[in-house]
Amino acid sequence: MAEAKPHLNLAFIGHVDHGKSTTVGRMMFETGAVDPHVIDEYKKEASAKGKATFEFAWVMDSLKEERERGVTIDIAHQRFDTDKYYFTVVDCPGHRDFVKNMITGASQADAAVLIVAAPDGVMAQTREHVFLARTLGVNQLIVALNKMDATTPPYDEKRFNEVKEEVSKLLKMVGYKVDQVPFIPISAYEGDNLIKLSERTKWYKGSTLLAALNDLKLPEKPTKLPLRIPVQDVYTISGVGTVPVGRVETGIMKKNDKIVFQPAGVFGEVKSIEMHHEEVPEAYPGDNIGWNVRGVGKKDIRRGDVCGHPEKPPTVAKEFKAQIVVLQHPSAITAGYTPVFHCHTAQIACTITELLAKLDPRTGAVKEQNPTFIKAGDAAIVMVTPSKPMVIENVKEIPQLGRFAIRDMGLTIAAGMCMDVTPR
Amino acid sequence: MGDVAVRMRVMPESIEVDLAQIKEKIRGVIPPYTRLHAVEEMPVAFGLKALIVVAIMGDRAGGTEELESNIGKIPGVESVVVEEVGLL
Numbered sequence: 001m002a003e004a005k006p007h008l009n010l011a012f013i014g015h016v017d018h019g020k021s022t023t024v025g026r027m028m029f030e031t032g033a034v035d036p037h038v039i040d041e042y043k044k045e046a047s048a049k050g051k052a053t054f055e056f057a058w059v060m061d062s063l064k065e066e067r068e069r070g071v072t073i074d075i076a077h078q079r080f081d082t083d084k085y086y087f088t089v090v091d092c093p094g095h096r097d098f099v100k101n102m103i104t105g106a107s108q109a110d111a112a113v114l115i116v117a118a119p120d121g122v123m124a125q126t127r128e129h130v131f132l133a134r135t136l137g138v139n140q141l142i143v144a145l146n147k148m149d150a151t152t153p154p155y156d157e158k159r160f161n162e163v164k165e166e167v168s169k170l171l172k173m174v175g176y177k178v179d180q181v182p183f184i185p186i187s188a189y190e191g192d193n194l195i196k197l198s199e200r201t202k203w204y205k206g207s208t209l210l211a212a213l214n215d216l217k218l219p220e221k222p223t224k225l226p227l228r229i230p231v232q233d234v235y236t237i238s239g240v241g242t243v244p245v246g247r248v249e250t251g252i253m254k255k256n257d258k259i260v261f262q263p264a265g266v267f268g269e270v271k272s273i274e275m276h277h278e279e280v281p282e283a284y285p286g287d288n289i290g291w292n293v294r295g296v297g298k299k300d301i302r303r304g305d306v307c308g309h310p311e312k313p314p315t316v317a318k319e320f321k322a323q324i325v326v327l328q329h330p331s332a333i334t335a336g337y338t339p340v341f342h343c344h345t346a347q348i349a350c351t352i353t354e355l356l357a358k359l360d361p362r363t364g365a366v367k368e369q370n371p372t373f374i375k376a377g378d379a380a381i382v383m384v385t386p387s388k389p390m391v392i393e394n395v396k397e398i399p400q401l402g403r404f405a406i407r408d409m410g411l412t413i414a415a416g417m418c419m420d421v422t423p424r
Numbered sequence: 425m426g427d428v429a430v431r432m433r434v435m436p437e438s439i440e441v442d443l444a445q446i447k448e449k450i451r452g453v454i455p456p457y458t459r460l461h462a463v464e465e466m467p468v469a470f471g472l473k474a475l476i477v478v479a480i481m482g483d484r485a486g487g488t489e490e491l492e493s494n495i496g497k498i499p500g501v502e503s504v505v506v507e508e509v510g511l512l
Contacts, residue, residue, distance in 0.1 A: 016483075021426060021511060064427075064512050071462045073476045076429040076510035091511035093428045097487030098509050101430070106507040233435050233502050237470045245435070245468055274469030288433075290469025303503065345505075410489055 006218050009107050010087045011138065013129035014115035016094035019146040023115055023188040024078060024091050025060045027209070030195045033080035038062045056189055077107070084214045094125055096327045099412045100405040102132060104342055106247065108400070109133075111140035111216045113209070114167070117147040118156075118185070121163045122170055124377070131325045131379065134174040135417045137399035139219075141181050142212045143167055148201065149187040157203040160185045173359070173379075182212045221285045226312035227251030228393070228401050229283075230344035231261070231305045235290075236298045241271070244301060245290040246345065249400040251308070253291065254282040261296065261305045262314040263389030263424075268296035285400075304346030306391040306401070314391040314401075318424040319353070324406065324416030325379045332373035338387070339408035344401055348390045354383040381419070392418050426483045429461065430491065431508040434475040434501055435468075441500040443475055450477060453494040457481055476507075483511065 012020040028034050042058055067075055077088045090109065092102065112133045116126055133141065143164075151159040160183075168178045184193055185201050186209060192198035194209045207215070232246040244261075253259070257270045271292040273283050283289045291307075306314040326333060338351045359379040360367040374380045386392075395402030395417040406414040434450070436443060447463050454460050458481040465473045479491060488506050496504045 067429075067512055068461070068480070073431060073462050073464050073478050075461060075478055075480075075512070076431045076508040078510075090508070091426075093426070093483045093509055093511055095483050095485060095487065097485055097489070098428065098483070101488055101506045101509040104506070105509065232505060235438065235470075235472060237439055237472070240470045243470050243472070245472065277467035277469060277471070288468065290472060292470065410486070412487070 005081065005084065005086045008085050008087050008110045008216060008218065010089045010213070011109035011112045011133070012089060012091045012115060013112050013133055015117070015120070015123040015125040015129075018115045018117040018120065018123070018126075019188045020091050020115045022056070022060060023113070023144060023146060023186070023194075024089055025063055026056065026188045026191060026194055028063065028078060028080045029059055030191070031080040031082060031210070033078070034059065034063060035066060038066060082210060082214050085216070087213070092129065096128070096412050099132060099327060099415055100342055100407060103136065103403055103405045103415060104344070109136065109138045110219050111142070112138045113142045113144055115144050115146050116163060116167055118145045118159055118163050119147055119150050122166045126167075127170060128325065128327060130170055131174055132415055134176070135403050135415050137395070137403070140216050141171070141176055142209070143181055143183045144186045144209055145183060146186050146188055148185045148192060149190050155185070155192075155200045160204075182206055182215075184209055184212060222250040222400065223252050223284060225250035225398055227253055227308045228314060228398060229253065229307040230346070230401070231301060231303055231307060232345050233303060234298050234301055240292055242293050242296050242298050243290045244293065244307065245288075246307070248283045248285050248287045248289065249344070250285055250398055252282055252284055253307075258310055259293070259307050260310045260313050261301045261307050262391050263316045264301045264305050266296050266300045267310060268293040304344075304348070304390075306344065315393050315421050316389050316424045317386060317392050318422045319383060319385045320392055320418045320422065321356070321381065321420040322384055322404075322416045322418050323379065323381055324414045326374055326376050326414045328376050328411055329413050330409075332375045333413075334373045339406050339413055341384070341386070341390075341404045341406055343390070343392050343404035346390055349387040350384050350390070351387065352382050353385050356381040356383060389424065392421060394418055394421055426511045427480050428483050428509055429512055430479050430481065430488050430506060432477045432479070432492070432495070433505045433507050434477055434495055435503045436473070437500050437502045439471050443473060446475060446498060446500055449498045450475075450495055453498065454479060455490045455494065457484070458491055480512065
């Protein structure tokens with residue numbers, strides 16, 4: 001039974017036009033996830049045109065049409081199965097303005113496949129996506145160096161090693177253990193090294209993309225971390241009482257638990273928990289729930305508050321240290337800049353009070369201490385003071401509540417993670 | 425440039441809000457570069473229901489900002505949260 005297989009959320013990341021969609025489509029096709037009638041149609045068309053060769057672009061187009069035709073709310077991701085796992089796959093948009101959605105979105109990727117076109121090497125979005133993957137807490141990474149058929153000469157080992165070196169530097173900078181990351185030379189278009197090792201890369205001694213996907217580890221749900229449920233909305237329901245709704249990020253909440261909402265500083269007790277209109281005795285990470293609270297009024301708490309247990313309450317920051325990457329900004333960012341930080345369900349104006357260091361995007365080393373400004377493309381360590389009480393956690397302790405997007409002028413200016421918090 | 429599917433969770437102001445009416449109004453506020461793909465009611469808790477709204481737009485500047493803001497302004501809507509974005 002396919003449903004009995006363990007499930008992994010997989011994100012395909014990388015620069016636009018480096019072949020993410022083609023690789024996803026190819027994996028769907030090769031693993032048998034493409035509807036058989038699409039293949040039949042294709043065969044008919046191919047034979048009518050007298051073509052013996054495989055036109056993969058045709059399958060890609062048909063796949064897209066198929067998805068758009070189906071009226072399903074699950075259209076934003078695709079699915080394919082290997083013999084070990086079933087994967088839901090998100091092909092990440094390239095435009096920076098979607099970064100905010102990736103940070104605050106619901107489906108946390110368990111692993112990512114970084115696609116880099118071998119002829120081009122590391123490009124701007126490659127850097128951004130690698131940083132984002134790290135920010136989002138994606139610890140398992142596979143690097144596929146695509147378009148090996150288009151290197152000069154084709155399937156060139158030397159070019160593969162050059163780009164591998166370039167990508168390795170980038171990964172080391174953000175803290176990935178490069179010796180644990182597979183680098184696979186592929187051609188999504190030709191199908192090399194996806195399911196079967198290719199005759200055209202005899203110099204390559206590693207595994208296929210499929211095998212690398214099967215080697216991924218199933219991550220543990222963050223049930224052992226302290227309870228954190230960012231409040232999305234709060235309701236008063238007649239006959240029930242106060243009901244906040246939100247998604248459990250970490251920990252477990254049980255009926256009758258004593259709880260606290262921060263920064264509101266309000267204490268209460270869980271009377272009951274419901275999910276999909278059914279009462280559940282406890283709620284786990286990923287669950288979208290409403291919970292009925294005794295001792296808390298609707299006006300006492302609001303969106304952006306975080307629910308936790310009183311013995312390990314959510315941290316309210318007086319200030320925090322963060323590592324950010326500036327994605328876009330019309331001029332330069334200096335100390336005193338006050339954009340809006342989007343962190344879990346909170347949106348709070350915060351002042352960047354100090355620029356502590358600018359980092360070299362190639363090596364990760366400190367390039368400049370106390371720079372006077374940072375601009376698009378820079379990574380930096382900064383100090384931040386929220387304009388009003390805000391819950392944020394050290395990314396090393398509770399990663400789910402340690403990341404944020406910085407927005408200003410309708411743009412996503414930067415993405416970042418909290419490295420240290422000074423509590424209020 | 426590809427197309428991006430955006431899945432949003434739209435919450436009503438209260439349990440009494442007529443979701444069918446909100447659905448209708450959502451159709452009227454979709455920006456011109458966006459098309460509505462699906463809207464579904466999803467039970468949450470204690471009789472509360474969310475509307476799951478899926479729209480398709482280009483992988484372009486601006487992202488989901490206008491769409492979120494337009495839906496957020498519909499009377500009876502409490503909040504709009506983008507749950508998932510993915511290229512088609």
